[in-house]
Amino acid sequence: MIIAAALSENNLNSPVDVHFSRCNWFGIYNSITKNLDFIVNPGISMDEDAGLKSAEILVSHSVNVAVAGRFSAKVVELFRKANVQMVIPETNTSFLEFINLIKK
Amino acid sequence: MARTKKQRSIQRAPNYSGFKPFGVQKPVECEVKLSLEEYESMKLCDYDMLNHEDAANMMKVSRPTFTRIYQSARQKLAKALVEVSVICIEGGHATIDIIWYMCAHCRISFDISGNKTPLCPLCGSGNITENK
């Protein structure tokens, strides 16, 4: 499973960002290889359709699960078409805490 | 002949039922009722930053209908701010497009696409509830 979480900072202790389209970073974690990567949100500098650009990039990274506090309507539409599952954790859950929830 | 109200599609109902003004002396008497579709129209336009055409498509309504819903939402919110009203969010004629499920163990909400059996994507538990 490849997970992409919207984050405010590029480290494991960063809380999951409340809004998918407006986060600074995405943390990408592969639960099989345990590989971890941080990428700058490619949509952050765009005004319109910011989330769409970000969602497309994550789909191109073969992400299966997207994690954020909220997803905009267009992002929901795109992810559902691309079969990317959306997950909303409790407020202030850190990326590390989230990863630790995955069944070993 | 009375027009039947059509169902409008919204993505997620808010998880609270309204707002109360604070710092007022007397108890607030007046109340503004915002429908779910009015809430959604503001969310799509002013939070998700969609244009009216895209927002209308999202809600599966015509462009003029969308504009009417959105105008009504703005007027109600302005009235609530100026006249110090409680804002209640109520059902209206909206259907929720996506079912969000909750896993009590992991404390997450998640969606399921297709006809898959709903299981928690993190712990694999089937002990989950629908979150409306």
Ligand SMILES: [Zn+2]
């Ligand atoms: Zn779970």
